Amino acid sequence: MKLNEEHMRDRFCVAAIGYRQADTEVRGMFAVDADMNRQILAAAKTAGFKSVFIVSTCNRTEIYGYANHPHELAALLTRFTKGTVGEFIHHGFFKQGKDAMHHLFRVAAGLDSQIIGDYEIQGQLKQAIAMARAADLIGPIMDRTLNFVFQASKKIRATTLLSSGTVSVSFAAIEWLQQKVNPWPMKALVIGTGKFGTNVCKNLLHYLPQLQLHICNRTNEKSEELAAQLQAGYLPFDELAASLNAFDVIITSTAAPEPIVLPQHFVPGKQRLIVDLSVPANVHKDVAKIDGIEMANVDEISAILEQTIARRHMEVPKAEAIIAEFEQEFYEWLHTYKHTPAIKLVKQHLAGWARQTGCEFSGAATTANPEVDALLKQTVNNLMVNLKHKSEKGCHVIAAYEQFLNHPALSVEAS
Incomplete structure (x- = not known):
């Protein structure tokens, strides 16, 4: 079988729809859950595809594979989605060859x-690939492709600041507090048990374990339930006003239309930190004027995110340079891979000639003689290096034969 480097490269395709092309409603028409993913993979196997995988998140649905055209992948995907192939073609985008490869490198990095440097996508990619591998739809070329992709992503994460810092308001609040709280035990209160407030509570317990956490909510049952779940203290809402002065750290995250934390709730002079993550504000603006209180609102906390995003954008050129490095290594490997049939044939011939020297073989390409094994491996490696840098296949094969056959390890002793 003749392997053509350009043909292999140009058959790598992606059909995709993402947050830049479509809103959540349209993206939802092409969302793929685990069961649907398996159905698509089974259909791909039946249709004769050799390598296909689908990654579907809240921000994107993308199907990668080796095909004649990306529309083949779109047609495969939309056999199982709510959205039609026509709608996918209208809202999505399609890449092939080097453009598709570069897109995959960027996605993995x-x-x-949507939030640049988000590393969660790599885990989602690996899950998608694991499903495809289980369906026997990650062929040898795709497997090596992904190896280069994840190596690039790993180096970017290790050597750049592309994924550094926090990118959620709830965690940014924790980051702000980490710079200011004392290492000894302090009483902390979180007001609000919605999704946002719950995340704050969990992050407080994980990153600031010295805090003695208490939870309060307008609906007492919700705060009592979360407090029990997290093994935290519970404060009934009707005791809030009388209890606020006892806390060192207060974080608010409720939908209250008016401030519920007021200046009269505090005695001046005590050092305390207050973070108001609510819109409209839960903490009266005059609370910040009380002696001993340091306060931050949602805009000030969000500024931390803006700084993080700005730092991440500054790292993009470094990340792109790393991607270019690994793309080049991949294409060099692909250039060598096209010689695989010839290399296998040479290996078989060399092994056969080694048998004629009296070496006992344990397999097609190994012998009972470690010296001959090493020679066989070295000869094939040298051939691969020569084929990688020069195109005179016949000359290199002849040289490999001569190198191998003239080695003393293959000389036959007179009987």
Whole structure:
């Protein structure tokens, strides 16, 4: 079988729809859950595809594979989605060859994420690939492709600041507090048990374990339930006003239309930290004027995120340079891979000639003689290096034969 480097490269395709092309409603028409993913993979196997995988998140649905055209992948995907192939073609985008490859490198690195540097996408990619591998739909070329992709992503994460810092308001609040709280035990209160407040509570317990956490909510049952779940203290809402002065750290995250934390709730002079993550504000603006209180609102906390995003954008050129490095290594490997049939044939011939020297073989390409094994491996490696840098296949094969056959390890002793 003749392997053509350009043909292999140009058959790598992606059909995709993401947050840049479509809103949540349209993206939802092409969302793929685990069961649907398995159905698509089974259909791909039946249709004769050799390598296909689908990654579907809240921000994107993308199907990668080796095909004649990306529309083949779109047609495969939309056999199982609510949205039609026509709608996918209208809202989505399609890449092939080097463009598709570069897109995958950028996705894995977090460069294409809605929040730049988001590393969660790599885990989602690996899950998608694991499903495809289980369906026997990750062929040898795709497997090596992904190896280079994840190596690039790993180096970007290790050597750049692309994924550094916090990118959620709830965690940014924790980051702000980490710079200011004392290492000894302090009483902390979180007001609000919605999704946002719950995340704050969990992050407080994880990152600031010295805080003695208490939870309060307008609906007492919700705060009591969360407090029990997290093994935290519970404060009934009707005791809030009388209890606020006892806390060192207060974080608010409720939908209250008016401030519920007021200046008269505090005695001046005590050092305390207050974070108001609510819109409209839960903490009266005059609370910040009380002696001993340091306060931050949602805009000030969000500024931390803006600084993080700005730092991440400054790292993009470094990340792109790393991607270019690994793309080049991949294409060099692909250039060598096209010689695989010839290399296998040479290996078989060399092994056969080694048998004629009297070496006992344990397999097609190994012998009972470690010296001959090492020679066989070295000869094939040298051939691969020569084929990688020069195109005179016949000359290199002849040289490999001569190198191998003239080695003393293959000389036959007179009987």
